[in-house]
Amino acid sequence: MYTLNCRGRLLVLDQPVVMGIINLTPDSFYAGSRSAQLDAVLFKAEQLLTAGAVILDIGAQSTRPGSNYLTADEEWARLAPVLPTLTEHFPQAYFSVDTFHASVAQQAYEAGVHLINDISFGMLDNEMIPVVAKSGLPYIGMHMKGSPQTMQSLANYDDLLLEITDFFSQRIAACRAAGIKDLILDPGFGFAKTREHNFxxxxxxxxxxxxxxxxxxxLSRKSMITKTLGITADEALNGTTVLNTVALQKGATILRVHDPKPAVEAIRLLTKLTDS
Known part of the structure; x- marks a missing residue:
């Protein structure tokens, strides 16, 4: 069992939980996750929470391979109108902000978010780890090489798991040295990894x-599913549920998904199976 201190509220992870995705981006790879206007964002948040999401991950920058890069100011301009309203409107939820910009993480903290989710684990902004440490928020760090614009050209490994483990060891040490207490590790499916690497x-x-x-x-609706099955992201819910189930069996504590209800059901069924 793990516990995360989220602004004085304890998020107890005595069983896996679901993180729902809200993208404030016009170019997210899955159209169903895109929300731009405030009313649409509030409606999406309510849908995700009603379906069983415990954490809502808010992102304003697409990180799919080859996506357009947003500056910190451009990213915050998308987040600023919605974050304070979301945290006020849904006080029972936990909100994370998906950013690799330290200044955005700082502003999101001031707007009331509960976790920082960084695809670069502090590698794209040297100020990120000090900012997170000062905030006291839990920090989700992901394995990636390069940036979303360059990562797929860097998908080369002698030993994939060894390199990921070495990366996490170094980043965890840096976080601990800075005083970050609560860490969550994201191995980064689809980030600087081929389909074979992902499996x-x-x-x-x-x-x-x-x-x-x-x-x-x-894993939700990613290309390791769509390319393997020859389908679109819109058709990838069943494949997502299959791989989420495997991830749970392999030790996943948080499932980051576009569709919370099937993920919650997978957690409930596997929990029942384990308890039998």
Whole structure:
């Protein structure tokens, strides 16, 4: 069991939980997750929470391969109109902001978010780890090489799991030295990894339990599903549920998804199976 101190509220992870995705981006790879106007964002948040999401992850910058890069100011301009309203409107929820800009993380903290979710684990902005440490918020750090614009050209490994483990060891040490107490590890499915890498990573994900930290799995509707099955992202819910189930069996603590209800059902059924 893990506990996360979220602004004085304890998020107890005695069983896996679901993180719902809200993208404030016009170019997210899955259209169903895009929300731009405030009313649409509030409606989407209510849908996700009603369907069983415990955490809502708000992102304003697309991080799909080759996506357009937003500056911190451009990213915050998308987040500023919605974050304070979301945290006020849904006081029972936990909100994370998906950003690799330290200044955005700082402003999001001031707007009331509960976690920082950084695809670069502090590698794209040297100020990120000090900012998170000062905030006291839990920090989700992901494995990636390069940036979303360059990562797919860097998908080369001698030993995938060894390199991810070494990366996490170094980043965890940096976070601990800065005073960050609550860490969540995201192995980064689809980030600087080929389809074969992604399946190898999922198959061996339990090896990352060596760190004794919560593991986040972000598999929802990704290309490892669509390219393997020859389908579109809109058709990838069943495949997502299959891989989420495997991730849970391999030790995932948080499932980051576009569709909370099937993920919650997978958690309930596996919990029942384990308890039998």
């Amino acid at each position: 190898q990573l999922l198959n061996r994900m339990q090896e990352l339990q060596v760190f004794e930290l919560p593991l986040l799995a972000g």
